[in-house]
Amino acid sequence: MDTVTQTVRALGINATYLGYRYLIEAVYLASENEDILLSVCTKLYPIIAEKFHTTPDNVERNLRTVINACWERGNRALLETIFPYPLVSRPSASELIDALVGYCRTLDT
Numbered sequence: 001m002d003t004v005t006q007t008v009r010a011l012g013i014n015a016t017y018l019g020y021r022y023l024i025e026a027v028y029l030a031s032e033n034e035d036i037l038l039s040v041c042t043k044l045y046p047i048i049a050e051k052f053h054t055t056p057d058n059v060e061r062n063l064r065t066v067i068n069a070c071w072e073r074g075n076r077a078l079l080e081t082i083f084p085y086p087l088v089s090r091p092s093a094s095e096l097i098d099a100l101v102g103y104c105r106t107l108d109t
Helices: 003-010 018-032 034-051 056-073 076-082 093-108
Strands: none
Touching: 003 018, 003 076, 003 093, 018 034, 018 056, 018 093, 034 056, 034 093, 056 076, 056 093, 076 093
């Protein structure tokens, strides 16, 4: 199991969520091209939707679901470790993806 998958699972997000696969794919895509995080709704979600044969709206909704699950019932200590700044509210999808990219890069070096 690779670093991204291990980290996502450690956050309390498991494979029973559709958003689990979407989040992992988003982290991989963003690690290859961080500029994609500037256009999450218009570039990132459609790419993921095409790969998984769904719609960008479905990708967005399922990512929100896993982020909410992580925020409400997940590993809050790890979530706060991943972010380079204090979290006062639930992170957006682009914030979580960006933080996971940075965190996983530090673990891989």
